[in-house]
Amino acid sequence: MKFFDKSAVMAIATGAIVFSACSHETDYYNPDLNPNKAQYEKNWKNTFGDINPEQDWNVAAKVTASVSLDGMQDAANIMVYTGLPGGLNSRLVAAYPAQTRTFSFDYEESAKDAYVLITDRNDRILLGNYFSIDNGEINIALNTRGTRAEDGCGTSLGETIKTNNVFRDEKGYWPADLYESQYNPAIKYNDVFDLYKLNNVATKTGSSWKISDIVDIVGKGGVFAEQQYNEKGECNLIKWEEDLKPSEGAEYVMEEDGPMEITFMYGGTIKFNKLGYICYKDGATKDEILRSPRYLLMDDARPQHNVTIDGTSMGEQDGMKLPGLVESYEKYDGADATLTGTTYKLAYFDENGNSSFTFPAGTHIVFFEIIGNNGSWWNEDQYCFNIRYSLPWMNRDFYYKRNENHPSWKEYDAAQTFVTYRWNGQTVLGMEDEGGDDDMNDILFFVNGKFKSHDIPDIGNDPAPQEWILACEDLGSTDDFDFNDVVFRVSHIAGKTEAEVTVLDAGGILPATIFRGDTEIGEAHEMLGVATNVMTTEEKNTTVSEPKKISVPADFSMTENMGGFKIYVANNETSVVSVNAPGKGEVPQIICVPGTWKWPKERVSISDAYPDFGKWGANWQDNTWYNNISDEKNVISK
Template sequence: FYNSAEEMAKVEQGFSITTEGGEIELPYIYGATINTNMLGYVYYKDGQDPLTQPHYILMRDGRPKENIYWDSWQGTELHENMQLSVWGDKDSIAGHGPSSLLYGTNYKLAFFGENHELETGTYDFPAGYHVVFFIRPMDCGSFESKGKYNYSLPELNRRIGHYYMKGPGCDLSQADMTRGSVKAVSWTYKGHRFLGFEDGADEDLNDIVFWVDGAYTPDQKDEIEVPSKDPDPEPEAQSWILACEDLGAIGDFDFNDVVFGISYVAGRDFVTVTPLAAGGNLPSVIKYNGMPIADNAEIHHLVSPGVTPGDDGKYPFLNTRGSKGVAGDPIKVKVGSDFSMEKHGFTITVESNGDSRTITMGTETGKAPMMLCLPGDWIWPTEWTRIDAAYPAFKDWVKDVNENEWYKSPVEDKIVQ
């Protein structure tokens, strides 16, 4: 932790805490953004993965205009979103009288039970929980899109595809994919521990700044202890990926328009479907035996619940722009106990200009397939990258079906990471 601007410039790690039993407060003290960011937190125990735990929102509008007042509490709001020129102790604000004092909103962490079962939380946070913070920038779509968050731990950012950039902008050629982006820094000053967040790409890390006060100890390492293997593990499942084209013969043949995983344990009467990517613009519904696999089985919604099409009716690309991102929630689909992928029954219905098209596993002789069945660890091409560019041996398989190991030799910079 750092006591000067020079030392703060050396920060490379993020920030998380371990609760000690009691209240934890987050007074808002500064902001330099015009964006309506949300701020939240995740709590978890040793052995749990924070990315899989519920994400709680503390602040739905992170603009300083909505959180800082001067002259008196709720007296006069800031006239400009980024206006905050005075901060200090009450008796030491040089050249300013008491009317220049600033007042910020105060937030407290709430605990909703070890299993998140409580409808009403308590501010008396038990000891022994880790807490990591995050912001959800204004322009990232659905709240449920966890792949769009900026976490206070770089390791979590790395895992969702927010990599450390060696140069300005978002050019993935400048990304160090072994490191997560630093979107939060912490330092101490005058007895307070500060936490500053970045909501964009200018990396000034001052878009939302608050104190973290109360009963906690800062964690000393940027590592997440993931759960150990179950001592009584589930039977091993077989897994596959179905990769589909949505535009038929006029498509780009990147086979990432609809991508979802299927896992199955022999003898069971259900499979688990995991939505992975939506690299097409058109509404595309996953069906099993002619019926949608969920109430809203459109692939974009399954990958990122709440995402909506634009005014032109087209959806955004999800998990195909360089990063595989975060998969959607798994869905159990009822099947027979004799299920096999040879006759799996999954189809895709694509809507376009009032017409619908059904994509199936089969294809006519001499025509390109629109759906490929691949091993569960297969990685799909990046957006607009033809599959034979990402997997050159694909052409050999087209000529001879016995050349069926083409998927094992990708061109690394042409597949998602």
């Protein structure tokens, strides 16, 4: 069934019907022509009660953003997401040039914040954080969350840590003149490198993310899942070996002059660890690298001293608090929490020990951890003995072996305790402190700087555009209220003049054509590839239509008249009815819900699938009924 313009003569079934009254063409798009309309409204009010005069049956709300990026000269792009990119339900909401000072976007009405990402021309992250939404407004500014470190560098070299400890040179990697004696292939650490404490390390309150954002990293099945093993009993280090290439290690090479920061993101450990770094230049020899000074950046690298939960510090001895929150979120209550990490700004030291926050292009940065004891710190004399580097070959040369819980590994295989990868624009650094499980999540950081990234494994997926579902009643009957007669999805990113429409289901048997304004998009059944008398809302049916791209204006919004979408229904082969977005306070034939919504099966009333739906009509602002499903057996999603 095809519909054209308002002056068209429409063929229905085998006859042609011309709509006319009193010698004038009748507007056959008028829903009042539907003979079932009055009965539908009566049944609705008997079932669900009165409707708030302001209820528009649309959970999409318009948010206006004000942007102030003074001091961020390199900013090129500003993007808004529903959550940290790469998170479980993250969607791209808006994308604009960073010079844009105000814009609007659609957002879920009940949401209290949005994740904002600002990048430079090379897509490097300059700012990533949650910003609050207040009365439909969001203010994006550098001073909204935390402060930027000053350009001047107050970080300086502190005392040198001395040790009498030695490492063995069983494989003869070192010149024999470093041995204590020709019969003893042992070398003192302090004869090879200096380990410095740092004074006035630059820190600031870092960005924030939520438990729901990081379950794909540290939750069950994630890259850094707590004590996660595959069906072969292989730990994360082995399970992800092909993707993460831990044998190649992790280092970051500056592509341009600029700063380098790491933000503590997550951790699960009972050990008292420390973290530091070394630097070397392009072309440095192996000997120069191994002799490079070590800088102790984090004297306390425990998660409980570097991450807050909903603004509150973790308990002193509660290093496994974060894995517990993730497990609880996934298995039990789904309770979310906002995590805020500490950001550490690395300092660059020249040959004379002078410091700055600018690392020259070509500088290589290698991290190391000093693995502490369970429940106490090692004596400083033991620090060098317990170092593990992010480059395995350095661990080999200092005789730091792989963990003993992998007996198949050769005796002299180097320790592989660091991995790094790209994840939706972020660079993640993960490490294992030799707890015996090699889950590589004992400390996790986001790494940010102007370093080369093309060699870092990229395992993230770009977030999809924000999506909305329009669920329609075609009024073929007046008593089921299952809202599955036509179900279609609209995908759109604010700032773009293109949207996509995908038909998900057609639970009605009447021909129903989707329009936006006067523009025809397609008949729902035909787009699904089935006959018009076929209901597709069976659980086993997984068919969806191919997305259809449509042009939309620059100010397109789903909040206004549900984006202008409607359906034209051939009603009982006697008339054509227009099913429009309802006005405020009207009985709805279309509702607009988030794109993750699961719609009722055929002849399952929406109030049976969603017990709180009946309250929505009166409680129009504060009801998130669509998050409370009575039973998954009552709903469908594709």
